[in-house]
Amino acid sequence: MPVKLTETLVKQALADVAAKAKAYDLIDTGCPGLLLRVGPRGARFAFKFESGHKTHRLTLGSPETIRLAEARAIATEARRRLVDRIGIPDDRFLEAQLRKLRKLEPKAEPPPRDPAIVQAFEDDMLRHGEWTWEDARAAYLAEVARVRRPDTHTDYRKMLSLPELAVFEGRRVRRITIEDLATIVHAVHASGRERHAEHLASVLRPMWSYLARHEHKKKSGVDAGMPQLKAPERTSGDKPRANGKVPGGYFASAQEIGYTVAVARSGVLEPSLGVAMELMVLTGQRRRPVASAEVADFVEFVEQPGWGVWAMRPIHRKTAAKRGDKTLHCVPLPPALWQRLQVQVGRAGKSKFLFPQVRPRKSGGTADGHLSASALNHRLLDMGVRASPHDLRRGLSSLCQTELRILPATVEMILDHSEGVPTDNVLERHYTNDKRLDLKVPVMEAWISYADRQFEAAAATLPSVEELGAELARRRRERELAGKGKRTKPEAEEEDKPEELAAAA
Structure with missing residues (x-):
């Protein structure tokens, strides 16, 4: 029967359950759709609603576990979902509401997904065809070959093929950050090749500016250049080279x-x-x-x-x-x-x-x-x-x-x-x-x-040409053995040798 539910009526219903009284329903006039079902097997709050020309009842819980005010809050939210056509209140909805009221233990968080798997899925399914490091390098070097001198192209090609950059092979350039590049530049600098590190940064900066151009963004996925990429400051003082010379300070006699x-x-x-x-x-x-x-x-x-x-x-x-x-x-x-x-x-x-x-x-x-x-x-x-x-x-x-x-x-x-x-x-x-x-x-x-x-x-x-040729060949061989020059194959025929070595032989 319709009645405005109160805590007193709820307590009376629990007493009727204990006395094994006849089953009855109390329809709450204070919250449309909410009712309290009482019977020999217990009392339950429920939410009654119509959907698809059918009548549905969603059992909310016993008065022993949820209070009247909490049952009304759940019923009000269920009614709002129906009016706003968000969805039909079901068991998943009820579970979420009970967790919100802390009637159930919080839902266990799913284990984190492997970032590598997530990235692979995004790259293969959502961003298929984006440039990898190798693709971006080839495209940039082609542009350098078009607009710069051949020597500049050769220089850039060598810099972008450094062993330190091999860690980027197969990687989408969109995922290469300035921190990644700065780490590589710093490693080159820390190895003692300070000028080399500066040169590497000066090659990578225009490469990223090229990748961030509007006509390349869809292919590269790069949104902005890296003008802040710089090598660490050089060590103070003039650093002599292996031959003892200070760069820029030697004059031929x-x-x-x-x-x-x-x-x-x-x-x-x-x-x-x-x-x-x-x-x-x-x-x-x-x-x-x-x-x-x-x-x-x-x-x-x-x-x-x-x-x-x-x-x-x-x-x-x-x-x-x-x-x-x-x-x-x-x-x-x-x-x-x-x-x-x-x-x-x-x-x-x-x-x-x-x-x-x-x-x-x-x-x-x-x-x-x-x-x-x-x-x-x-x-x-x-x-x-x-x-x-x-x-x-x-x-x-x-x-x-x-x-x-x-x-x-x-x-x-x-x-x-x-x-x-x-x-x-x-x-x-x-x-x-x-x-x-x-x-x-x-x-x-x-x-x-x-x-x-x-x-x-x-x-x-x-000295004579023969002696001079032998001396030049000896120095060259010393450089080759020290790893500072191209070595000729031991089994090379006489005509395959460089002219100056052949002349000195």
């Missing part, structure tokens, strides 16, 4: 320059390599422009009979192409050097490069490229010269000023690709076509004359 030219002209080196070495020392240019020089870059100096001109295009010069600099850097070449270069042009044959590639870099490859710039470094080491190609460049600058008393601004016209003019000078870049050859000729005349005197002094003390 006059004796080293004379000895290098003497060895280059002695015939102990492969002929093209000897001319390349001489061109690098006597013009003070960087090793890469020398190694990649093209035959078309060398022309006769019409106004100066017997002389030639090396006109370096932006592609051969550091950062020039990136800046949009289309000017030529021209270096006059004195007669003796020009004649040796003319012989080299004939030696180059049909190759567009003045110093063609001698053999394929890889087995089965083609030899249609140019001399490796590293070959110049390696031959200097074979000679026992302490100076690097850049030290020889510094030596030219220093000796021109200290010994020949040539003004720094004049030396700059030979060494500096901008020839001492700021790169943002509008007049120079757009309204001037002066190569300043008349100002450069006296510099080259004085320098070549000075270098030839050093050459004559060094050449007088050189």
Whole structure:
């Protein structure tokens, strides 16, 4: 019967149960749908409702376990679910309500899912086709090859193939964090390769900027670049290299320059390599422009009979192409050097490069490229010269000023690709076509004359070609055994040996 339930009526119902009274229902008028069913087997709160043209009763519990107010709260929530069409109150709903009222023990938390399995599911099912580390690296290097110099592409490819980065293989780049990359950079720095760590960070930053571009986000999953990725600060003080030199602080002496030219002209080196070495020392240019020089870059100096001109295009010069600099850097070449270069042009044959590639870099490859710039470094080491190609460049600058008393601004016209003019000078870049050859000729005349005197002094003390070749081969073998050079196969035939080793054998 309908009645507003009270605690008194509930107690009376429990008494009726104990007395084995007849069964009856008390319908609560204070909470629609709530009723108290009383019978010989006990009393129960229940919630009665209509759904799908059927009448349903959801038993809530005994008055001994839940109070009237709690039963009304459950019934009210059940009615709200029906009105709002959230769902039909069922046993799962009742269990949740009883746990909420702390009538049941809290539900045990399911064991955590394996993060690796979750990631694999998300990667395979929800983000299928996203780039892995290998995919992203290949895409970025293709972009570098398109917009940067070949040497830059080679450098970036080597940096992104470091053994320390192998931990990312097969991993989606979206899941590689700045903390992951910083850990790798720090490990490289901690190994003593501090400059290497800085360079690695400088390669990874633009790579992530590339991955975060709008046109690549769907493929990479990377939302933002990593401009904050940096290597730790360098250790204070100048750290000498293994050979005892402080980077940037060594200047080639006059004796080293004379000895290098003497060895280059002695015939102990492969002929093209000897001319390349001489061109690098006597013009003070960087090793890469020398190694990649093209035959078309060398022309006769019409106004100066017997002389030639090396006109370096932006592609051969550091950062020039990136800046949009289309000017030529021209270096006059004195007669003796020009004649040796003319012989080299004939030696180059049909190759567009003045110093063609001698053999394929890889087995089965083609030899249609140019001399490796590293070959110049390696031959200097074979000679026992302490100076690097850049030290020889510094030596030219220093000796021109200290010994020949040539003004720094004049030396700059030979060494500096901008020839001492700021790169943002509008007049120079757009309204001037002066190569300043008349100002450069006296510099080259004085320098070549000075270098030839050093050459004559060094050449007088050189051993025979056979002895010199054996000495170069011995130093090279020492470097190879120390893991600092490519080793030739022991079973290699005589014709497979590098020319300078074959000559020394």
